[in-house]
Amino acid sequence: MPYYFYGIDPLYLYLVLPAILLSLIAQIRVKSTFSKYSQYLCNYSGADAAKRVLEANGVYDVKIERVSGSLTDHYDPKTNVIRLSDTVYDARNISAVGVAAHEAGHAVQYANSYSPIKWRTAIYPICNIGSQLSMPLLLMGLIFNFTFLMNLGIIFFAVALVFQLVTLPVEFNASSRALAAIRDSNILPDDSEIKGARKVLSAAALTYIAAFLVSLTQLLRFLIIANRRRR
Numbered sequence: 001m002p003y004y005f006y007g008i009d010p011l012y013l014y015l016v017l018p019a020i021l022l023s024l025i026a027q028i029r030v031k032s033t034f035s036k037y038s039q040y041l042c043n044y045s046g047a048d049a050a051k052r053v054l055e056a057n058g059v060y061d062v063k064i065e066r067v068s069g070s071l072t073d074h075y076d077p078k079t080n081v082i083r084l085s086d087t088v089y090d091a092r093n094i095s096a097v098g099v100a101a102h103e104a105g106h107a108v109q110y111a112n113s114y115s116p117i118k119w120r121t122a123i124y125p126i127c128n129i130g131s132q133l134s135m136p137l138l139l140m141g142l143i144f145n146f147t148f149l150m151n152l153g154i155i156f157f158a159v160a161l162v163f164q165l166v167t168l169p170v171e172f173n174a175s176s177r178a179l180a181a182i183r184d185s186n187i188l189p190d191d192s193e194i195k196g197a198r199k200v201l202s203a204a205a206l207t208y209i210a211a212f213l214v215s216l217t218q219l220l221r222f223l224i225i226a227n228r229r230r231r
Contacts, residue, residue, distance in 0.1 A: 005212035011221045019217045023210035026203070033203040034071065034199045037095040037196045038087070044187050046100035053104035053181040062104075066090075073099050077121070082107055094188065098197035101182050103171040104206070105174030114173065120166045127163035130156035136224060142229075150226050157219055164212045171208050175201040 044052070047064050054062055065085035067073070075082050082103045088096040108118045134157035141150025179198055180185070188194050 005068045009189075011224055015221055016214065016217045018182055019210065019213040021147060022199045023214050024208070025136065026206040026210040030200075030203040030207055031071075033200050034087075034095045034099070037098070037200050040094040040193065040196055041092055042094055042097060042188060042193060043092065044097055045092050046084050046096035047077045047090060049097040049182070049187050050082050050084065050100040050104040052185045053101045053178060054107060056181045056185045057108040057111070057177070059108055062107045062111075071099070073103050074223075075110075077106075077110050078108070080110075094193055094196040095186060095200050097182065098178065098200040099204075101178035101187070101197070102174050102201055104181070105177035106170075108177055109170065109174060114170075116166055116169045116173070120163065120170055123163060123166065127160050130159035131163075134160060142225070145229065147226070147229065150222075150229065153217070154222050154226060157215075157222060161215050161219055164215055168208055168212060171205055 047066075050064050052062065060081065062075075063081045065081055065083050066089040067085055069085050070087045072085045073083065073088050082100075084100055084103065084193075088099050106117070108114075134153050137149050137153030137156060139153075140146065141148070141153055179194065182197055183194055188197060200231065
């Protein structure tokens, strides 16, 4: 059977598409889980929880600010600021506490010189270049049947994939730190509340795993296409 059958790429259909569907499911799940546990009220706002997590880890020089949007929460290491979205900053519910504590976990990672986050910061410039150049190089290599450009594009794509791979332990560790601080600082005193926060963070972690799988399957697809072109 020819590689393309009626304009359909079987590799994309059977290799990449399932990973994309998983990614979509993960995004739906994180939104639905966040929405569900936003209905469960607690005594601390997201900003309060982030501050408690920082203090529990001996970190006192990180600012906490509000940022517009929903699920736009992040920690900015350049300015040493935790930015919490409108749905998290002053919201007093389990979802807000979980998300805010997670971002505080990232701040603690930087304060404690956590190795994987240092590696991620170090490789970011190279991986960012790889991410921007990989697809143009791959497309030019495929269009003009230029093996060198195709191989170079694959290398750049693989370099960008390394960043996603290193991101996984960084995100898992931030969530682990968040849950430990939530429990030890009595931010959420009830076990069922902690379980809810864990579900929110687990749903968020799945999005990173799914994104990595999408990129990984794309890389495998490109490798197979390049191998067939060399024959």
